[in-house]
Amino acid sequence: MAMEVTQILLNAQAVDSTVRKQAEENLKQFQEQNLPSFLLSLAGELSNDDKPVESRKLAGLILKNALDAKEQHRKLELVQRWLSLDTSVKVQIKACLLKTISSHAPDARSTASQVIAKVAGIELPHKQWPELIGTLLSNIHQLPAHTRQATLETLGYICEEVSPDLVDQDQVNKILTAVVQGMNSSESNNDVKFAATRALFNALGFAQANFSNDMERDYIMRVVCEATLSPELKIRQAAFECLVAISSTYYEKLAPYIQDIFNITAKAVKEDEEPVALQAIEFWSSVCDEEIDILEEYGGEFSGESDIPCFYFVKQALPVLVPMLLETLLKQEEDQDQDEGAWNIAMAGGTCLGLVARTVGDDVVPLVMPFIEENLTKPDWRQREAATYAFGSILEGPSPDKLIPLVNIALNFMLTALMQDPNNHVKDTTAWTLGRMFEFLHGSALETPIITQTNIQQIITVLIQSMKDVPNVAEKACGALYFLAQGYEDAGSSSSPLTPFFQEIVQALLTVTHREDAGESRLRTAAYETLNEVVRCSTDETAPMVLQLVPLIMMELHQTLEAQKLSSDEREKQNELQGLLCGCLQVIIQKLGSSEPTKYVFMQYADQMMALFLRVFASRSATAHEEAMLAIGALAYAAGADFAKYMPEFYRYLEMGLQNFEDYQVCAITVGVVGDICRALEDKILPYCDGIMTQLLKDLSSNQLHRSVKPPIFSCFGDIALAIGENFEKYLMYAMPMLQSAAELSAHVSGADDDMLEYTNSLRNGILEAYSGILQGFKGSSKTQLLMPYAPHVLQFLDSLYMEKDMDDAVSKTAIGVLGDLADTLGSNAGPLIQQSVSSRDFLNECLSTDDHMIRESAEWAKLAISRAISF
């Protein structure tokens, strides 16, 4: 079918929206009528050097979008669609694409590169297009520079798109050879060099074997280091990006090069342009990240062969690294505190200094203190700010013993500076530093308090005063108060030092929320967050004052719901505020609901509060929904069986939440609230269970719902079963097969990465909690025999989990508990089955002798229940 696509593609980019829409409609029709022909036309357009660049570029983009999508389920559809296309069509399209990378039009080449990578991403896992990489590599040597550039770019995109295990080592070697040659001094074309450097960045994940070979690694490292000295800025930047990636991917191979890299990075930080200097600093931040992880994991004592040891690169570089970073602190930008998107060398340097302090601890202190002492009182604000920032940065990492004497001296100075320094930037950093002091050096775990009877009054007065300052400073002051309050969270029901100031603090925070400019620098959010923390950490003494907050916050929420005729911008702000107010009420409900006397008084507001929450659901903001839902969950927990009276009205919003696939957080929270309601209402939830179960089962079968919601849904089955007992009977035929197939899928995860394993374990935990709830729900009923057919599978699941040896502690605890529940509910009927299972012997014994208190307790339960079951 010959169709003139060029004009349509050009029209689709027209300024006139009627023309544009018409063209878009044409394209859509074309695609729907004949997909192969549509794709072929696009590929033809892209590869045709006689066509305008604009139409070629759009043709390529549409092709790319026909192969990949962000949403997982859509992506899978597109992959299937491509795979099922006629082979001859695919061959023609691929030929067009490969032809395009020799084109003289850079935009066409670049677009084709990306499309090739997408096709490779689909076909290589299916062992199709095996000749692709060979074909590309044959381009490398003889052709003009622009083709070499495009070929390298394509290889880079392919490496980004495809998993390393799909490309065999021989081809990896060839790719790396081509890439490194492209970066080499023998290559004279800078565009080729740049493309090669970017390609290396993506290919690093493929180079595992090559980095284990000393000669090959030396060569790669030499070429990368040389590239950092290129006269071309973008090449230097790309080369440093490679170094950053190497520092995290191949940390354990860095030792021979670290001295050279230090010299290179130091020079770049001092002399090079900012984009390059930022990457140079990032190299050290990334090394810090690695060492912090290693030291955290092993507690400083390295043992075992497969583990990565800590090489203490940061500690060794410390005497030169710290002065280098301190120097960057003086290069602040004038308004960086007001600019959300700001990122400059001073910020990067300070952040890196903070990471260095966390990596090396006490050793950083003597290297930083002289800088602070020298600059803290200088007339130039840059020096005062840099000194303060340096101090704030090192407050996490070094020991309290080392820091507390310094903080005791600095505290008073900082309080004065926060009141009197003429510069906003200095005040912002000062308030932030006070917050860091309270975050890390104030709390019941520390022996010598930095906040005492004598200075608490002054600290609070200063912070409250500072909350009237410009928004960015006031926001930091709120933050400092947040951590001040948090330090007293263990005061429990006894007296808190904050009690005398409680009223004043709450009043000041409420005043902040009403400031005209509270929308700037997220000031309003910070004020509510601090209010929440102050409430959370309050004691019984101040419960009457917390109670007084309830009608106040409810009134505010009421007002936001009454507001009429808002612009979309105003509506968005209104929704944000509703979220904050619901969040605040949630915290108050939890606080007052946790003790009987306050709960009793507070529940008089429950009806009104519930009515307000339900009205929030009328808004279209996911955040507001989520917060209202969380608050309702807390209310259900506090109200207990009394919550039943809200169910007729609340139910439809509950269902709505369970159907909210797009905002999966809302869905997840709603699933949690179903659990709250189950425990609150027990069997009174029965009339709503048909609807809830239907929705939950739909959620599970949907491939649109974010996977993180599925484990809580399984747990929720358990909550429901426990609440309604044997009435769960009618759901067994739906729930059990789902649980079984999910169990089978989650039993084996060989070769998965850490994320996948973590997810799998949360899925296992959900499945096991479901089994546990169902088994316990049926206990003592006359219908336990309905569960017998499922018992072999449950035991098999436990056995295979045990054999896999990759459960985390939470799963072990739940799993061994399920064994007990099975024995407890099915009793002697299941006795022989249980005795045959590996779980009842080896797994149980392992759990009984573990150090983990929770696992042992569950195991003891299981042992007891089994002993009863088999002794009948």
Next chain:
Amino acid sequence: MAPHDLRRPFKRPAISDQQRRRELSLQRQAQNRRDAQQHARCLASTLLYLQSPHPESTSEPEVEVEVEVELETETEPEASASEIDIRQASKLKGSQARKWFARQLMLPEWMIDVPDQLAQDWYVFARPAGKRCFVVSTNGTTVSRLRNGSRLHHFPSALPNGARNRDASGSAQSYSILDCIFHESDQTYYVVDMVCWRGYSLYECTAEFRFFWLNSKLSETGACDPPSQYHRYRFSLVPVYSCDQPGLSAAYTGETPYVKDGLLFYNKHAHYQTGNTPLALVWKDENCSQYVIDTDSKGQIPSQQQVVLELQDNGSLTTSDDPPVVFGCLDGGFMQKSGLCSGNLLRFAISNGGLSFADGKLEKADLHYLGKSNRARAFADSYSKVMFQYMARHSPIRYDDLIGSISSSIDQENKPSDVQMDD
């Protein structure tokens, strides 16, 4: 190949308060789920019924034996309303509590013949002399109750939830129940069995398991430590032996910190069951007990054995067993003349005619009426008690007989003992 964003969080707490609220909610929900689960696990498994056992259980004497017929009729109006589980029972007060706990102890029969397989299936230990009682710890306090349900002590202890100072791991409502003997001279509770632990019921567990559990759990709590402010009485384990030759000998002759009052034999496979059971046995001789032959109210051994029997509607005189064993019959005239009625507990002496047996069954007893029994008595003697006392006066089972019974199955003897309990 988009360059990665290298901006890091700057002057910001690493976590937002919204995220914190979310996480705190999830934590609360997870905790509530655990509590609900825990509640379910403890709840139904500890249901003990105050109603009569189901009819079918009478055919199986091991399953459940009702002891105190008298109490049964008394409690019926209250009990019929609901079954009382242990958690509720642990909150009962006054006479209610007395009635409930009076029915919960497992009462060993007296050993009137030596069981088969003694070495294989039984444990033995020296019974401490003293008051048999239940010790219940819950809600920050500990109460001990005697066999008739009345309260012996109310005190703080290191048992789970047994004192107010201890931060309870798990719910404060969770309760533990121990079967103990309080030994006056060293003011120590010797624990002979474990019935519930931290809310979990061990009623349906075998003795083997209960002893294992008792042995591993009790010392963890610090209950075996010397008394202190929050732990008024010391608890102590009793050494339990497998009933092979060395075990029996250790129990019989071994030194104990307490005064012995006979030996107790527990069948390893038997559950804890309320009331009389033939799967726990008591045996005594003069070497291991000061009280082999019953004394009268003045502490003297009467010249003739005395028994207490219950008078039935039809005039028959029965033991407290279920089913009851008939020892004789009063004629209606005598009953009318002495103003006796059904349910009365009557004291008799066994006269020179003694007891006669045919095919191992009691055929005839030469009883001599002495009068009504002491009012404090709650129930008649059991058959095994009468028989043991009778044998003690005529042809007692001797220690050598026990040893002999073990040796007769010597080939089984070299099994290692499963449970060794030491102080």
